Structure formats: structure tokens, C-alpha cells
Amino acid sequence: MFARAVLTSGLTLAVLAPVPAAAADGHVTIRVVVSGRLLHKPAVLRIFDRAGEHMVRVAASRTLRVRAGRVTIVPAPIRAGHSSTATVQQFTASSGRVVRIDYARDEVSRPGPLEPLALGNDGKPATGWNWVSSPDKSLVAFTSSGRLLVRNLATGLVTKLADGAQGRLSWSPDSTHIAFLSNAGLAIANVAAGDLVLVPGTAAAWSDDDHLVVSGRSSGIRIRTLSTGETRELVPSRYQVDAWRLAPDGRRLAFESSGDAVRPAIYVTDLAMGSTTLVSRNSTGAVWSPDSSKVGISSTTGLFIKDLGSGVVSRVSHKPSGREPALQWSPDGKTVAFRSQGTVFIKHLGSGRVEPLLPRRSRSTLVDGFAFSPSGDRIAFLSRQRKGCWTDVVPFANLNCDNVLVRDVGSHRLANVSTLASGLGWLGGPLDSRGGWSPAWLGDDRLLFLAADRTGDTVPVIKTVEWRPKVVRSPVPWTPPWCDPTRWWWSC
Secondary structure, X not given: OOOEEEEEOOEEEEEOOOOOOOOOOOXXXXXXXXXXXXXXXXXXXXXXXXXXXXXXXXXXXXXXXXXXXEEEEEEOOEEEOEEEEOOOEEEEEOOOOEEEEEEEEOOOEOOOOEEEOOEOOOOOEOOXXXXXXXXXXXXXXXXXXXXXXXXXXXXOOEXXXXXXXXXXXXXXXXXXXXXXXXXXXXXXXXOOOOOEEEEOOOEEEEEEOOEEEEEOOOOOEEEEEOOOOOEEEEEOHHHOEEEEEEOOOOOEEEEEEOOOOOOOEEEEEEOOOOOEEEXXXXXXXXXXXXOOOEXXXXXXXXXXXXXXXXOOEEEEEOOOOOOOOOEEEOOOOOEEEEEEOOEEEEEEOOOOOEEEOOOOOOOOEEEEEEEEOOOOOEEEEEEEEOOOOOOOOOOOHHHOOOEEEEEEOOOOOEEEOOOOOOOOOOOOOOOOOOOOOOOEEEEOOEXXXXXXXXXXXXXXXXXXXXXXXXXXXXXXXXXXXXXXXXOOHHHO
């Protein structure tokens, strides 16, 4: 017997006659029906079954032979003016089954030019994930294959500063020097001259252009004056510092100690006075607010924000986030994003409203890294799947295991930015997030993130996102100089 496709009032319907069970070779016959916003083009479907992967084109409906068992159909997006997409279908194949692929207009994928962060001498994109943009947002420093490189965002010129770079990059406030960990130890590179200076230590951050805060494995935390070479102790080694962060204004640092009687604990040290104050007992993961007046911390009883001026403590969440950083602040300090029991939330500090970063229906989605845009209006993050690679959080996200998504902080709107310049597709397969990277904002419309190319390598790319379709305005009508409709209406 066979199946017929009937077209009635613009709708494609499948009328099936009985079909025999699986053939001796293990194949079954199914019918795929494609409808919706096809943009006058046939759909291209990737079909995965026990025999492997193959592609078919379907204009309206088509009978297909697949291996019996689990089958996945991935509809390729269609683009013609506006793009359209359809949901991935997963099912257990049996003879006579009808699979419907319904295309709808895609409202969330954001196109835009996409380029590698850097190209090697062989013309291939550079690899690596360790990047930091300069304070003036004109440069990006990153490591690739043991080299410290700097890209000029205006010209695209990439300069090598050093070999043997391991990471822990830190820019000076004037964007002229970079401190980094090298094979030879902690080093400072002059971006313009390219010369290197070694200093004792394993990690560093700039207090100002002439002062570098440095820590070592067993030497505590010190501050070094670069112009004179003078070094002054800030935190003695007896505190056994596990982690530390310099305040944005460079005047204080917060550190986590496991060597004091009260442990673990968060302390704050004033760089000018050299005084150290206990901020919170049994706490970890201190994160400074943008104005350096508050510290977000994680304890066994939840997440908190402490105002260092007034001493007021406010609760963010009743659930702790573990030893990872407690939260991230928006640039204006009015909103925080935090992780609690594997889920990321957004809290508006003024109103106290808390909402999940992703819709509650997307419980199978993991968020590995998140970062606020410079304006604070958006938050970018890497979404991953707990089971398999198919999801319906947003269109096109069902085509990949990993995607870089952006959410508007003031609404629940999601955008998928991990697409090609056309707004369709993805560079390759799943991404490796074991490095702990997060998407980096180079401006409100430029993002730096990792993408898997077609060869399987993970490379950093810059995406210039087109948030809204470009509006082409009509030209102003030309008016003859002798036209004066207020006096001579017939002259126009």
C-alpha cells in the first residue's frame, strides 16, 4: 500500500493507508509533512537513525525509509528576507508514522558580521579562551598556543608581546601595560614598546598605573611600586590566602582566608592604611560592587550583600552557591545575577524581584558563564544541555549542543547570537567550557566568545550583533525653490 498527500485550502495534510511493518532489512516507512512559513523554498532535513546521517529535501511531504528505532530529524533553517525555523523532532520510528515539521518565522536569532579574533601564520584561526579587554575598550589581550597576543579592535592588527604565557592577564588602568603569568614567573609587558619585566609572584592586579598588587603561593599579598621597585606587605602569609579580588577603585582588596581561627572567612584590607578587617565568617567568593562600596559573599546559609560603609547586610538568596563567585553585578549596581543550586537567577535590588535567567520550562539547560553588557541592559551566557543536544528554549538553539544566548534584563526576551553572519546555522559542534570562560562584551553590540569551527577546533570569534533590522528611511522629498504652498498653493 502507499500514502497520499492532499493539498486543501493551503494546508498540507497526510492521508495514510496501512503500511507493512518493518522490512527484513530493519527499515520502516514514515511520511514527513512540512508546512508553515517555508518562504517558497523546500526544507532541507538532516535525518539521524541507526544507520547514520543523511539529508533530504522536502517541498511539502515525502515518504522516507529509515532504520527502525530512535530517529532524530533536524530541520535546517530557511532564509529569504526573514528567516524561519522548525523544531527538532525525536521519536521511535515505526511504519506508518507521520512526522510534522512546522516552520515559523524566527524572531530571536541575531545576524551580524562574525570574524576570528586572530589568524595564525598558516591562515587558520587562533585557538585559546583566556582573554581580557583593556579598560579603554580599544584592545583585547589573549593567550594562544603559549603566546601573549594583543588585538587592536579598531584596526584588527594583532601583535605578539611574549612567548611562554600561561594566563592570569591584568591590564593597567591606562591600558598601556599587561601583567601576566609566564613560564618564567609573573611578568609585565609594555604594549607599545614590547619589553618585559619580571616580578616575584604568581598573580597580580593593578591598583593604579604605578602600583601592582601581587600574591605568591606562600608570601601573602604585597603591593609593589613599579617606578621605585619598593615592595610593601599588605596581607601576611599566616592568613593563607585562597583567593582575592581588588576593588574597582583600587583602594581595597577582599580576600578569602583559611589560615585564621575563623575559617573560611572574608577579610578586607585597605591598601593605603594597611589595616585588615573581618567582613564575614564562614564565607567564600567575595565580589565587589561596581562602586567598591559593597561586597557580595556566599555562606552556608545563602548569598548576601554587605555594605562596608554602614555594615548593613541584605540577603540575596537562601541557597548558597558553593565556592564559585557568589554573584555578578550589573555595571550600574542595581541588578545582580547569581547561581543557586544549579540555576541562574536575576535579582533587581531596588524592587527585590527575583526571576530565573531562563524560562522554567528549560530545566535541562545548564548555564556555564554569564556577563552583563556595558549598559547593563543585557546579559550573555553559554547554554548547555544536560541530556543530548536538542532543546526548544529558542529557535536554532535546537540545532546545537551549545549556544551563546543573550537575555534582556528588563524582559524575558532571549536572543541567539551564536549564528553565522546570515543569522543562520552555527560554526560547528559542542564547545569546551572546561576553561571556565564567559562571553565578553566589547561594546553593547560586540561580543567575544568561543565557537567550534568545522574542523572541531575551538576558536575565539568576535560577533557584531544586529539587534534590530536596519530601517531604510525614505529620502526627503525634493521641493522646488519657487514652491511656497503657504502663499501660492497652485505653484506646488
